[in-house]
Amino acid sequence: MFFRWDWLRPVLTAPIVPTLGPVHPDALSVGIFEDTLRAAGTRDFLPYDKDRRWGGEKDEKVLREDVVHQPEHTLVPTLTRRGRGTVKVFAYGLRDSVVDEAAELAAKLAAAHDVAGARVVRPLGPDTAHPRGTRIQLKNFTTGACPAPDVPVRQVTDWSAAVQGTFAPFAEAMAADGLAFLHAQMQSGRCGPVLTAAIENRLVGAIGPMEIQADAIGRLQLMPQYFAVLPEARGQGLGRALWRAAMHWGQSHGAAYQLLQTEADGPSDRLCQAEGLTSLGFTHTAPA
Template sequence: MFFRWDWLRPQLTAPIVPTLGPVHPDALTLDIFEDILRAADTGDFLPYDKDQRWGGEKDEKVLREIVVHQPEHTLVPTLTRRGRGTVKVFAFGLRDSVVKEAAELATELAARHDVAGARVVRPLGPEIENPRGTRIQLKDFSASPCPAPDGPVRPVTAWPAAVQSAFAPFAESMAADGLAFLHTQMQAGRCGPVLATTIGDRIVGAIGPMEVRADAIGRPQLMPQYFAVLPEARGKGIGRILWRAAMHWGQSHGAAYQLLQTEVGGPSDRLCRSEGLASLGFSRMTHV
């Protein structure tokens, strides 16, 4: 074992694991941190890694030999070669001074590995005031029923042909939200169903893919989705209808929960807060 749980556990103010992202609090164990170190040696996906849906090899890897693990703070650097490359240093610790040390390490490692980006990721607990960054939210499907929403939401493949053909231009117009990438996965048959809603024969919003997979402790998790509504169609409750349809699908297909990441104060954040999701903490990323 590399990590000491009596050191690490008090430092974990939010359930974030390097290379994996947010995890259910019940899955936040010593084993999951040891697993990411083993994956750094092999380059393989962990069986419960959500990113294995999109490729054959894990892009982001822990720089195992550089990990700093001490009683009051832990620094876990990762490297990705995607684009011009990025080093991230995950800074676990209760003292704010951990950010400075992480920034220095990120800068040094970015130069050593000749990559353009250097970032610090600081997990923060749900109790902090004036949060910034990304909020981690939990939808617990055992807490209450998720009825089907009032509104025309169907899988893209269940719409008439004229509507299905409208998905491609919709996806292209929402490429910044990942819909163009999602469309390529749909065309290749590499993902689950995508739910869409329309005005007339025009698709104006979509969420997907809809997939349930086991997490690190074997609980069925509704996997993260891409989610977009055309700008001119916003403000009409379409996003809420789509989101509720996705939650209904997840509960109906046996998911125990879903984790969502939302930009603090953004439309999705406000939607999830109004729907009563539990806030598990925050992730604050700093460019250095």
Template sequence: MLFRWDWLRPVLTAPIVPTIGPVHPDALTVDIFEDTLRAAVTGDFLPYDKDRRWSSKKDETILTGDVVHRPDHTLIPTLTRRGRGTVKVFAYGHRDSVVDEAAELAAKLAAVYDAVNARVVRPLGPETGSPRGTRIQLQDFTARPCPDPGGPVRPVSDWPTAVQATFAPFATAMAADGLAFLHTQMQAGRCGPVLAAAVEDRILGAIGPMEVRPDAIGCPQLVPQYFAVLSEARGRGLGRVLWRAAMHWGQSHGAAYQLLQTEVGGPSDRLCQAEGLTSLGFSHTTRA
């Protein structure tokens, strides 16, 4: 099955591609959607899939035989076998009724594939009033300089050994933000550098890994990072310094842009908005 771009493009209110996530608006083409269908047949990663950093095989796949593709809306279901299984249906369309149709499809497919969870993912445009879910934000490194902010930030490996040793308890404390997972990848040497902020010889915040990779059209992007500051250390400006240090790293290492997903109204969302990032839209996920 191939997508008709004249059907799909008008309903792409936000640049979200199933199994890939947010993409740069310039990379939002029919080719990237068709690539995901082909990858579903082989089970392999696409060359520009950011998730290939962590695994040798793709965990989420499109259920190609269950795609609904019509002139005014498109439903693309995916299946994840992680845990007890999740079916997600990406609902592209302007009518609110597309959510109900997507929910019905998600529930049906969850039963077929013995998946416990059924979800609907609704992309929404940047003009959406009172949005919920996650905001897709663009940092354009070609628009303005990102100077080194200075401050107590450097790669974890550049801190003295005694300070490096404090990363493990920090990562454990921030496991809910993915830092424990990141620490495991760091120990195995499977990721790029991680920037850490330390005060009085103790790591209090970190952002990483720092990696630049080509996107679907060959443009270099700074791939998403894990980002966390201990609750007891918030309010000191460490998060902003870490963020700016990461942006300086990305720009100085040749990245053209970065895409981020932030929880609407959360600390990272407010920081990115204050730093002048461009909102590209929203992704709202609901139970089917």
């Protein structure tokens, strides 16, 4: 075993794991970190990796030979060749000096692997005085009912052919939010249902795909979705209706929870906070 849990656990201020992203606090273990090291040599997805649903090989891998593991801090570098390539160093440690050490390592490894990007990912606890970056939020489906919204929300395939035909331009307009990628997955038949809202027979909002997968300890989780509403259709409650419809779908299909990542103090973040989700901490990513 490479990692010592008595070293690593005290500095895990937020439940974020390199190459996997957020995990449920109950599933956070030394075994998950060990699994990322084993997967680095195979490029295979772990059984509970949220990205395995898109197929292919795992793009991001841990640079296992360059991990720094010490009693008071741990640095875990990862490499992706996507685009011009990026090295990210996950900096686990309570002292701010861990960021400088992580930045130095990221720059060094980016040069060694001839990639353009070097980033430091710093987990921050939920009680951080000045939250920044991305908040990790937990929706627990076992603590209360998730009723369907009052506003009509339907699966894309439940609309008329004419309305369905408006999804393509909507997805293109919201490409920055991942909807163009989602549309491509829908066309290839490689994803679950997508929930949508319409105004005057035109689709203006969507959340999906709706999919459930077992986590590292076998608990069912609702997987992350792409979520967007056209700017001109905002302010009418459609975003909240879509989100509530997604939560209703997840609970109805047996999910125990969902983990969401929202930009701190952004619209989705405020929505989730208003809906009573639990904040598990933050991740702040900055150039090295």
